[in-house]
Amino acid sequence: MGGNCWTDTGPYQEDLAAAFRRAQAEELAADDHGFGAGRTAEELWRDPDWQEYILTGGTGSVLDFPLMTDAADPDDGPFLRPLTEAEIRAFAPGGRPTLAEWDAALDDGRLDFPDRAQGRCTVLYTDGEPTGIGYWGCTAD
Known part of the structure; x- marks a missing residue:
């Protein structure tokens, strides 16, 4: 089997790790995947x-990751x-990608999906x- 790629978006918070935890909490509130509310x-x-x-x-969501790394x-x-500044500028030269730029970059391959069991995020x-x-990743399976 191969991993399944997915994308999602969430609200901005300056602290990306806090935003990640918030996105996880919202995902769990919507679907606990049978593990108990x-x-x-x-x-x-x-x-x-x-x-x-x-x-x-996996869940095909931010729940597939135990933590955010640097x-x-x-x-x-x-x-x-999170993406590095160089990774951001590779698909959004101005360094401030919009939702449309992010979507287009994922669609046309300027921005890759990570390997299985990995995820990425960037401010939009x-x-x-x-x-x-913007959150995106690939399940581990």
């Missing part, structure tokens, strides 16, 4: 059954990583102001 992503990732669920199928960290685990802008966060 009221549990946080952190709690789920301590559950071996959740780990097995993610690593053999933009400069290597890609060697099931983590969400409207009229030069940060207004959202």
